[in-house]
Amino acid sequence: MTNHWVDIKNADLVLIMGGNAAEAHPCGFKWVTEAKAHNKARLIVIDPRFNRSAAVADVYAPIRAGTDIVFLGGLINYLLTQDKIQHEYVKNYTDMSFIVKDEFAFKDGLYSGYDPAKRKYDKSSWDYVVGADGFVKTDPTLQDPRCVYNLLKEHYARYTVDMVERVCGTPADKIKQIWEMIASTSTPNRAMTILYALGWTQHSVGAQNVRIGAMVQLLLGNIGIAGGGMNALRGHSNIQGLTDIGLMSNLLPGYLTLPNESEQDYQGYIGTRTQKPMRPNQMSYWQNYPKFHVSLMKSWWGDAATKDNNWCYDYLPKLDKPYDMMQAYELMAQGKMNGYLCQGFNPLASAPNKGKLIKAFSALKFMVHMDPLSTETMEFWKNYGEFNDVDSASIKTEVFRLPTTCFAEENGSVVNSSRWLQWHWKGADAPGEARSDLEIMSELFHRIKALYAKDGGTYPDPIRDLAWKYSNPESPTPEEVAMEFSGKALADVYDPKDPTKVIRKAGEQLAGFAELRDDGSTASGVWIFCGAWGPTGNLMARRDNSDPTGIGNTIGWAWAWPANRRVLYNRASCDPAGKPWDPKRKLIGWNGTAWGGADIPDFKADENPDGGMGPFIMNPEGTARFFARGGMNEGPFPEHYEPFDTPLAKNPLSPEQALTLNNPAARVFKDDAAQFGKPDEFPHVGTTYRLTEHFHFWTKHSLLNAIVQPEQFVEIGAALADELGIANGSKVKVSSKRGHIFAVAMVTKRIKALKIEGKTVHQVGVPIHWGFLGETKKGYLANTLTNAVGDANSQTPESKCFLVKVEKA
Ligand SMILES: Nc1nc2c(c(=O)[nH]1)N[C@H]1C(S)=C(S)[C@@H](COP(=O)(O)OP(=O)(O)OC[C@H]3O[C@@H](n4cnc5c(=O)[nH]c(N)nc54)[C@H](O)[C@@H]3O)O[C@H]1N2
Numbered sequence: 020m021t022n023h024w025v026d027i028k029n030a031d032l033v034l035i036m037g038g039n040a041a042e043a044h045p046c047g048f049k050w051v052t053e054a055k056a057h058n059k060a061r062l063i064v065i066d067p068r069f070n071r072s073a074a075v076a077d078v079y080a081p082i083r084a085g086t087d088i089v090f091l092g093g094l095i096n097y098l099l100t101q102d103k104i105q106h107e108y109v110k111n112y113t114d115m116s117f118i119v120k121d122e123f124a125f126k127d128g129l130y131s132g133y134d135p136a137k138r139k140y141d142k143s144s145w146d147y148v149v150g151a152d153g154f155v156k157t158d159p160t161l162q163d164p165r166c167v168y169n170l171l172k173e174h175y176a177r178y179t180v181d182m183v184e185r186v187c188g189t190p191a192d193k194i195k196q197i198w199e200m201i202a203s204t205s206t207p208n209r210a211m212t213i214l215y216a217l218g219w220t221q222h223s224v225g226a227q228n229v230r231i232g233a234m235v236q237l238l239l240g241n242i243g244i245a246g247g248g249m250n251a252l253r254g255h256s257n258i259q260g261l262t263d264i265g266l267m268s269n270l271l272p273g274y275l276t277l278p279n280e281s282e283q284d285y286q287g288y289i290g291t292r293t294q295k296p297m298r299p300n301q302m303s304y305w306q307n308y309p310k311f312h313v314s315l316m317k318s319w320w321g322d323a324a325t326k327d328n329n330w331c332y333d334y335l336p337k338l339d340k341p342y343d344m345m346q347a348y349e350l351m352a353q354g355k356m357n358g359y360l361c362q363g364f365n366p367l368a369s370a371p372n373k374g375k376l377i378k379a380f381s382a383l384k385f386m387v388h389m390d391p392l393s394t395e396t397m398e399f400w401k402n403y404g405e406f407n408d409v410d411s412a413s414i415k416t417e418v419f420r421l422p423t424t425c426f427a428e429e430n431g432s433v434v435n436s437s438r439w440l441q442w443h444w445k446g447a448d449a450p451g452e453a454r455s456d457l458e459i460m461s462e463l464f465h466r467i468k469a470l471y472a473k474d475g476g477t478y479p480d481p482i483r484d485l486a487w488k489y490s491n492p493e494s495p496t497p498e499e500v501a502m503e504f505s506g507k508a509l510a511d512v513y514d515p516k517d518p519t520k521v522i523r524k525a526g527e528q529l530a531g532f533a534e535l536r537d538d539g540s541t542a543s544g545v546w547i548f549c550g551a552w553g554p555t556g557n558l559m560a561r562r563d564n565s566d567p568t569g570i571g572n573t574i575g576w577a578w579a580w581p582a583n584r585r586v587l588y589n590r591a592s593c594d595p596a597g598k599p600w601d602p603k604r605k606l607i608g609w610n611g612t613a614w615g616g617a618d619i620p621d622f623k624a625d626e627n628p629d630g631g632m633g634p635f636i637m638n639p640e641g642t643a644r645f646f647a648r649g650g651m652n653e654g655p656f657p658e659h660y661e662p663f664d665t666p667l668a669k670n671p672l673s674p675e676q677a678l679t680l681n682n683p684a685a686r687v688f689k690d691d692a693a694q695f696g697k698p699d700e701f702p703h704v705g706t707t708y709r710l711t712e713h714f715h716f717w718t719k720h721s722l723l724n725a726i727v728q729p730e731q732f733v734e735i736g737a738a739l740a741d742e743l744g745i746a747n748g749s750k751v752k753v754s755s756k757r758g759h760i761f762a763v764a765m766v767t768k769r770i771k772a773l774k775i776e777g778k779t780v781h782q783v784g785v786p787i788h789w790g791f792l793g794e795t796k797k798g799y800l801a802n803t804l805t806n807a808v809g810d811a812n813s814q815t816p817e818s819k820c821f822l823v824k825v826e827k828a
Pocket residue numbers: 036037038039040042043044065066067068070082083084085086087215216217218219252253254255706707708709710711712713714715819820
């Protein structure tokens with residue numbers, strides 16, 4: 020979230036699109052209720068189904084799964100042509116005036132630089148024009164036809180109300196009503212918050228769904244202000260922490276990035292990540308990258324990381340391609356990966372295309388599981404009749420199970436969607452033979468290290484040299500690990516303005532990332548967490564909920580990254596002179612000598628506004644970006660592409676060519692392409708989601724949850740049920756090109772048939788929670804139906820839309 024849970028109460032308008040907060044985030048949803056009750060806020064829900072959030076909305080609109088870019092592209096067109104934008108904000112805080120290279124082009128759904136053989140773009144033309152002074156050229160009058168404003172206007176001119184209705188199936192009157200409501204927040208005294216989750220991310224255009232939402236918010240001046248923002252409602256209780264500490268195949272902690280194969284040279288790696296400002300007097304905060312990176316390497320490899328060996332740069336793997344889960348399963352299926360350590364993850368249930376997974380896991384030599392519960396993945400080899408019809412005798416994979424504790428059986432910190440690190444305390448001892456993940460991982464590390472020492476092996480250095488300074492090396496405590504990720508001084512740290520003054524003595528915990536150095540004198544495992552466990556102790560354990568201004572920031576409660584800041588980009592809540600756009604929702608302001616207020620300024624604390632430094636300090640532009648230069652894999656402006664299983668034969672936005680029917684930059688493995696469904700065989704659009712009464716695949720082990728939601732069902736609109744003669748409560752078969760499931764039919768008026776390009780399209784809802792283990796009735800895994808294709812940037816699977824066929828069983 021750019022903002023935080025409590026801040027939702029400050030909104031005048033709440034847009035829930037691509038998520039179902041009332042169902043999946045019922046505790047956080049209370050802040051939507053607060054906004055409605057105390058701020059006269061209105062709630063809009065746009066979802067394929069009239070869901071539990073829609074049940075309390077002021078306006079609900081249906082949409083075909085996978086078409087949000089069309090709806091929001093239309094909205095951008097509307098806001099620009101009706102001139103419903105916050106002018107001063109857009110002019111000063113975004114790249115609208117920047118001039119783009121002449122070579123950049125867009126035609127028939129494709130941007131310049133596409134290579135169809137590689138399904139990749141050469142992005143060199145997607146950039147601004149740089150002048151002789153080394154800065155990007157701009158036209159503040161916005162007249163230049165090559166400025167971002169005019170390119171954006173031209174791009175979305177095709178996204179008309181008529182087009183939105185034809186592609187999304189949303190009725191025109193609903194579209195206009197919603198656009199008008201949203202446009203009302205373009206004034207400085209009104210704010211809209213966007214709440215989204217998987218309904219936006221689990222698509223082959225998922226990252227662009229999120230981006231286009233952010234672009235709408237920028238046009239309206241809704242980023243950086245109280246009651247505004249782009250708010251990703253995260254999933255597992257610590258999933259925000261997972262990305263923060265870099266547990267993605269391409270990331271290092273704190274959103275630093277792993278080098279690519281072409282980046283063998285350390286200086287080159289650092290150089291491309293420390294960009295000089297692109298406009299005069301801008302901050303470009305990533306120029307501090309070396310401080311964060313060197314401190315990370317010191318944290319991992321301690322004394323072994325020296326200036327002479329480039330801080331152990333050679334120890335970092337260099338990526339030849341992304342190693343996300345779908346890549347791993349593809350490699351297993353091809354017989355190129357033969358061992359798998361699976362920690363707190365049930366991919367047979369949660370990853371797409373179960374049939375492919377069975378094939379992949381069957382090709383493994385061994386599989387190790389760390390989990391407090393039994394999972395379907397551990398038993399993938401076992402025949403459960405119709406629910407898991409495998410030939411056990413032919414599967415040779417050896418499976419090891421290591422029972423672990425769960426969060427309630429240990430101390431630790433959890434990062435919530437608000438970016439708050441909240442410390443928690445152990446509530447009970449672990450049962451039986453369970454051991455903590457930390458203990459198991461430590462033992463694994465020591466055994467591997469001992470094996471290298473005894474037998475040798477290729478490149479033992481990164482394992483041999485790993486720093487492991489815990490009081491009990493066999494079992495590090497969560498407190499020690501937390502202090503390590505926060506960071507400490509390894510030698511005395513000096514004030515850069517006065518090199519004789521020590522600001523932090525060797526051995527002390529650091530107060531924040533401003534104290535990190537690139538000379539090896541500091542260590543921090545996750546730079547954005549630096550200060551969470553500071554010189555005064557564990558700030559994550561704070562529980563002071565006082566809120567002197569009433570804005571809801573409670574900065575004495577736990578600790579938020581970065582720097583305990585509650586609303587990101589909060590400099591943008593003020594006009595260029597440093598005065599809040601809206602005094603009622605003041606977060607910070609300029610008092611003549613410094614920035615301050617109810618939040619920690621997301622800016623240089625003493626930067627005089629006269630200097631013209633922009634609020635988006637992480638970008639070398641100093642502004643927010645409508646034009647994603649080189650960043651996104653399928654293009655600088657979000658463009659609509661159909662899901663890989665689509666009911667349409669042509670992309671209505673680029674009917675000229677077959678290539679742009681689906682995202683032309685998404686990765687498609689060869690064997691998966693043959694498994695895409697076609698509408699003549701599978702005419703209905705399927706989507707998957709969760710229910711309040713279950714948490715993924717764990718709670719089916721709990722009797723009480725099993726009692727409230729005992730059996731797998733699918734939701735079918737009344738019109739489709741009538742057409743197929745399906746009675747409520749009867750059994751149906753739902754099939755896709757990948758496989759089939761049987762389930763109970765829940766016939767409902769909450770899913771309406773949509774008119775798409777002149778034909779009727781029915782959507783079918785498949786909740787995900789059942790499987791062949793647990794206290795509930797045995798069921799099929801929902802992911803039997805889904806496609807193993809992902810978003811072109813993040814590789815998040817397209818679990819939210821695929822073609823199915825529904826039949827009476
Ligand atoms: N009780 C409970 N709570 C949970 C979880 C749980 O298992 N149980 N899981 C947690 C986790 S890990 C996560 S990630 C979050 C997920 O939180 P959410 O994303 O809110 O949950 P989902 O149920 O997956 O679905 C979101 C909604 O997106 C809609 N949708 C599908 N496709 C589209 C589309 O193309 N466009 C639009 N606009 N909407 C679409 C679906 O109809 C559904 O209503 O929930 C968390 N909370």
